[in-house]
Amino acid sequence: MRFVLTGLLVLVVITAMGITAYRTLKPAETVSRADKPVPSAEPIKAIQYSELAEAPLIVEGRLRVYAEQWRVFADTPVTAQRMMTPHWSYRRWPAEVVSIVEVEKPASGVGMSVVVTKWSDGDIVALDAEKGDIVWQAKIDPAPGESYKGRRTGSKTMWSPEDLFVSTSVVDKQPIVIATGKDVVEAIDPANGTVKWTKSFVAEPGCRTTDWTGPDTYYTKNTCTKPATLEIYDAATGLPVGTWRPPGASIGTDAVSNWFIEPSSCDLGHSGCLMFKAAPTGEGVVTYTDAVSGLGTITATYYSLAPDRTVKPEPVADKDTVIAVGDVVAQQVTGGYIWAYSRTTGQRLWMSEVNGRLIGGDPRNFYLVNNEYQLLVLNRETGAVTSSTELRIRPADRFVFSMYYLHAGYLVIERLQTTKESEIDDKYYFSQDTVVLVGIG
Template sequence: MLTALLALVVIAAMGVTAYRTLKPAETVSSAKKPVPSPEPVKSIQYAELPSAPLIVEGRLRVYTEQRRVFADTPVTAQRLMTPHWAYRRWPAEVVSVVAVEKPASGVGMSVVVTKWSDGEIVALDAEKGDIVWQVRIDPADGETFKGRRTGAKTLYSPEDLFVTTSALDHQQVVIATGKDVVQAIDPVDGKIRWTHSFAATPGCHAVDWTSLDAYFVKDTCAKPATLEVYDAGTGTLLTTWRPPGASIGPDNITNWYLEPTSCQLGRSGCALFKAAPTGDVVSFADAASGIGSITPTYWSLGADHIVKPELVPDKDKVVVVGDVLAEQVVGGYIWAFSRTSGQRLWMSEVSGTLIGADQRNVYLINRDYQLLVLNLVTGAVTSSTELRIRPEDRFVFSELYLHGGYLSVERLHTTNASEIDDRYYFSMNTVVLVGIG
């Protein structure tokens, strides 16, 4: 009898312990110290890190794990520092993270917006780590943490959080998607600016992105598929579009090819998209090699909300800044054109992999693992920075991040994502952070 009673006590104690361990939990570890001022950026290697950072205001590095988002400082620290702040939820997993910096006027605060597998969207004060606002969206099936060991995919290619700007009031907008629904959220206070439900056509709106001031989503259940374009600030449907020649037929015809490109981060702020009236397309490189013949056409949304073809680009890698369009040609060289006149502006004297551009520069990574910085106007090389820590380093890359004068590269042994982490990542400290002076 006594033995049975003791067994019940033990089981009851275990139940209490399990409840305390398994019940949903939210932990905020706020910052205890002020954030230092940003340092002047130099064209040097700054750090090898085990996790991929988002840079905020040039003062903070924000990281993510499966159930935790945290920050350290300064940006130029050579290693991962003790967290400046940390936010943890359990058992939910981090699905997407974006940073929204305060305007150039300095009014307001920068926030880190996090989306979780249970549908919670939580905005954190980027400087202090405190919760600023919290809303919820019905999560899509199967939402999980996809960042693996570094968090790079969750930070650099978020699938259901996008940042854009309202054309009406020029305020920033966060677009969040869930199960057949999209919400536009004011990052300052969490106010829902608009909501659109796709419940009438469930599972048909998974291909989406933002431009500088619009939200694009493809209705794959329409026959043929239809691209819908919404104003980011109001949710007003601006236009619907199909590529010329789109028709009803088998799925590979009806569900024609579509892909955003020249994006600021992930699928946010995309200047262009590629489309073709069929799903059976090949890359420009394959077509040049005689492997297929149907290549996509580049398109953009004009100020009049009319989708227009881009006259210049006919290569696989293209970036756009204002009227300048740079594309990578055979051999890895860069040609830059005026988008309005089609006139070639310059040809680079160096070659590499085109990784992005901003208002000042075009960026390449060459075969010697150097970051090359080319002047946007002239194409002249203005600086180069070594991405190898050791001369013998050899790696490939997929996820990378350009922001605020910094470049972060997730180095890999292979782009075969089915490999285990030890064979997939280049090293334990597999992310290299360099400056662009």
């Protein structure tokens, strides 16, 4: 009898555990909203602030937003030394976080900043950046294989989203979020979730896998035409702006007719890109560094959209890294000097011999990480170094990086032991708290 009772007890326990697991892991949407106000943005200093386990987006200089496989959450303040108890949290299961963008409220202060999230089941959810409340929800047919690709830190999901972009209206300068799915693209008003336009490509399935936004346009390459065709649409209306192919593009094998193209000088990921580079073939294209070393001869040419919305070459842009801010373009052959030119006149403005890696720019400065692991600030007009910030937490630190984020006076870098993505996390990331956040002076 005792064995029977014991068996029944075990059965009851197992059944209870099963019910508990189901209640915990069943498909769910959970919102833990903020219960306290967000502190004001702090004055930014040119110092190290934080070592973090995950890669944040920074909103209004007051919040850090993170992504995990099934959860998006925020902490505050931005300058906290470590990750803090979540200010708010939003969780869905079994859907996974695919992409995130943030759209900050205008300078007038009217409205709210939103964090727009896209999930593997096609749900698009906008969250109030300050409170964590759901502002609106939309749905798009997801492309096959959409999943969380952020690994341990979420950096790729946060800093290089593949199917969620931001642009603006050429007329009223209001922000527009553009989402892509399975042979479809939608433009959404981030303030209220209104779908402004939809473009369906179901008649040519699987043909558009390379896309990005410019300041007020959406670009996508149609690989089913021979040769491929770049299609350009107005971001606010979805109306066609034009089509384009690089000079010399021709019919041939897929490797030839699917010519090379890549966005360049982008605000974040593939959003707000001022330029793109293209070559008339899809094979044999090398970097400028490799061409100089004799490893090939076909290099890409840089292009941009002229005020009349025709594609024009950027004649002074001819290096591996090109960053344009307004009329000034700074460029660098990998590891070499930095040259700055006027995009309008072609006049050389300055040259810097500082060694390192050019990583970004804004209306005041260009930014470089030098060989001594320092962030250098170069004046946009003169090239003079105006400040530096140490990126090493400890003097013995040695790391490499491929993902980084510049925004609102902060630089965030994901430190790695190697850029070989096939390595396991323990050999890939520099440390457990592998993300470093510094202020820019």
